[in-house]
Amino acid sequence: MSSISTEAKVGLFVLVGLLLLAYMSFKVGQEGFGFKKGYEISVVFDNVAGLERDASVQIAGVEVGRVQSIGLRNGRALVVLRINPDIELQRDVRAAIKTHGILGDKYIEIYPGSPGVEPLAQGGQITQVEHQADIDRLLNQLALIADDIKKVTGSLSSVLGGREGEASIESILESTRQLTYNLNMVVKNNEATLQAMLENTRQLTENLNGVVTRNDDKVAQAIDNLRGASGEMQKAFTSMREITEGIQRGEGNVGQLVKDRTLVDRLNKTLSSLQEVSDKINQGRGTIGKLVNEEETVNNLNESLSGVSRYVNKAEQFRTFLSYRGEYLFDNSDAKSYLDVRIQPKEDKYYVVGIVTDPRGKRTTKDYTSGGVTTRVEEWDRDDLLFNAQIAKRYRDLVLRGGLLESTGGVGIDYLSLNDRLKLSFEAFDFSSDRKTHLKAGAEFRLFKHLYLTGGWDDFISDEDNSSPYAGFSIRFEDDDLKYLMTSTPIPQ
Numbered sequence: 001m002s003s004i005s006t007e008a009k010v011g012l013f014v015l016v017g018l019l020l021l022a023y024m025s026f027k028v029g030q031e032g033f034g035f036k037k038g039y040e041i042s043v044v045f046d047n048v049a050g051l052e053r054d055a056s057v058q059i060a061g062v063e064v065g066r067v068q069s070i071g072l073r074n075g076r077a078l079v080v081l082r083i084n085p086d087i088e089l090q091r092d093v094r095a096a097i098k099t100h101g102i103l104g105d106k107y108i109e110i111y112p113g114s115p116g117v118e119p120l121a122q123g124g125q126i127t128q129v130e131h132q133a134d135i136d137r138l139l140n141q142l143a144l145i146a147d148d149i150k151k152v153t154g155s156l157s158s159v160l161g162g163r164e165g166e167a168s169i170e171s172i173l174e175s176t177r178q179l180t181y182n183l184n185m186v187v188k189n190n191e192a193t194l195q196a197m198l199e200n201t202r203q204l205t206e207n208l209n210g211v212v213t214r215n216d217d218k219v220a221q222a223i224d225n226l227r228g229a230s231g232e233m234q235k236a237f238t239s240m241r242e243i244t245e246g247i248q249r250g251e252g253n254v255g256q257l258v259k260d261r262t263l264v265d266r267l268n269k270t271l272s273s274l275q276e277v278s279d280k281i282n283q284g285r286g287t288i289g290k291l292v293n294e295e296e297t298v299n300n301l302n303e304s305l306s307g308v309s310r311y312v313n314k315a316e317q318f319r320t321f322l323s324y325r326g327e328y329l330f331d332n333s334d335a336k337s338y339l340d341v342r343i344q345p346k347e348d349k350y351y352v353v354g355i356v357t358d359p360r361g362k363r364t365t366k367d368y369t370s371g372g373v374t375t376r377v378e379e380w381d382r383d384d385l386l387f388n389a390q391i392a393k394r395y396r397d398l399v400l401r402g403g404l405l406e407s408t409g410g411v412g413i414d415y416l417s418l419n420d421r422l423k424l425s426f427e428a429f430d431f432s433s434d435r436k437t438h439l440k441a442g443a444e445f446r447l448f449k450h451l452y453l454t455g456g457w458d459d460f461i462s463d464e465d466n467s468s469p470y471a472g473f474s475i476r477f478e479d480d481d482l483k484y485l486m487t488s489t490p491i492p493q
Contacts, residue, residue, distance in 0.1 A: 037084075037085060038065065038082045038083050038084050038087075039083055039085060039121075039122040040068060040080055040082055040083075040123060041080075041120055041122075041123070041124050041125065041126060042078060042079065042081070042123075042124075042125045042126070043078075043125065043129060044073060044079070044125070044129065045079060045097065045131075046076055046077070046131060048070060048077040048079060051067065051070065051097055051108070052067070052105070052106070053068075053069060054066050055067040055105065055106060055108065056107040056108070057081050057107065057110060058108070058110070059087070059112060064084050064110070065081050065084055065087070067080070067081060068080040068082045079108070081108065089110065089112070089113065089119060089120040089126075090112065090113030090114060090115075090117040090118070090119055090120060091113065091118050091119070091120050091127075092113035092114055092117050093120065093126055094111040094113075094126070094128040094130060095109070095110050095111075095126045095128070095129055096108070096109050096111070096129070097109075110126075318343075319344040319345075320342065320478065320479050321341070321477065321478050322340075322476070323338075323339075323341075323474055323475065324337070324338065324339055324340075324474060324475050324476075325454060325472065326474070327458070327470040327472040328470060328471055329359070329458060329469075329470050330468055330469050330470065330471075331468035332359060332360075332468050334359035336359060338354060338355075338356050338388070339354050339355050340353070340354030340388060341353050341354060347394075348393065348394040348395075349393055349394070350392050351389075352388055352390040352392065352401075352403075353388060353390075354387070355386065355387055356385065356387070356388060356406050356407075357385060357386070358386055360466065386406040386407040387404055387406075387407050388403075388404060388405060389404040390402060390403035390412070391403055397416045397417060398414070399413065399415075399416065400412075400413055401413070405427060406429060406430070406438075408429045408430040408438075410428055410430065410431075410438075411427070411428055411429070412425060412426065412427040412428075413425070413426050421446040422443065422446075423444045424442075425441070425442050425443070425456075426439075426441050427439070427441075435462075435463060436463045437461070438462070439459065439460055439461050440458050440460070441456050441457055441460065442454060442457070442458075443455055443456060444474065450475055450477045451473065451474075452473060452474040452476065453473055454470075454472045454473060454474055455470065456469070456470060457469050457470070458470050
């Protein structure tokens, strides 16, 4: 029995390997890597160029299925996907055709839907599709861009090419180098000055920011005024254009001046007269000449202007506030109202004048004599108004007040906190020998810019059943018109 040669053994081994490879390829292609099991869903694309049957279906880079088939439906590509049975998709999922790299294979990427949405069942269709870019179209656009770049480079070559272009570039570079050197020297020689300028600019910016913050409403009003002024300027420019056209036609006095030589001669004579007047002023002749040349007259005028300036600055610092406060007295079932004007010449000092309507009215005492016996009777005039006239001084968060409180002498103290949004107050007035002092404690909280909420206890140690808790509100705003009215200076007649 003859032995099998080595070549025959190698050939037999290769043949068996090829048969096993063909069988495995057939099985893998038939089974599709185990994705024959699962459920089918469909998706419709406008273009699936490059997408092959059995292409991968992925979620976040993880393969969850394969492309089952590709067909046509109403002129669009219908792609049927087979999804792994343990993967659940919602009805609002999105599908897109992606590519592995620039020239890699195409696959379908699925973006999961929202949690809690009804799942997509067997045979369902993905309705949300992201369109892929058309490579051919992109290449055509890139070709057009390349042609434009070629034209630009050609133009640059014609401009900068040759010895003249090189000389121009060298001249530009040399000028740039010299300019850089000069700038560097300027910065070095004036480093301290530049730092001082930057520091001044920073301080100016902080001051401007503070001014804008404090005058936010006024800035908005100024912007509205500028907008209106812009419209008026447009009208003015239109009128100026009409006037210019009229001048060019010789209409009006200015037009005659431009066209008529006689008027020009008269104007020259007038200018000569003005020159003579100017010479006299320079020589110190006449009232205006003395004003210009005599130092004493100038000093007197400067002192007068300084006084006016100080008065104007004082008036600008002057602030006035109007306020109304209403309080409901729960035990008396009645209301109490305050109308005050606060005059504030400084940040830490102000005056308050106002009127008060008290449901009990103004308390007075009268003596009646009958049969030789004098009896003192306390009476209340409900129709009489009460008055406030106080002076206040602020020390940090504490305000001390004194003067007339509800037409009687008294004092008050306020404590401010929360950036002046909350005020705690205590007042004592009507120091009478036949009744207990009127004591009042309360709080005021700024709810909005001009609206405040108030509450507290009025006359809480009263021995005449006048004690009552109260609650209410107040409205306070600054009135510039009243300020200018109170600081206006009478004009001599």
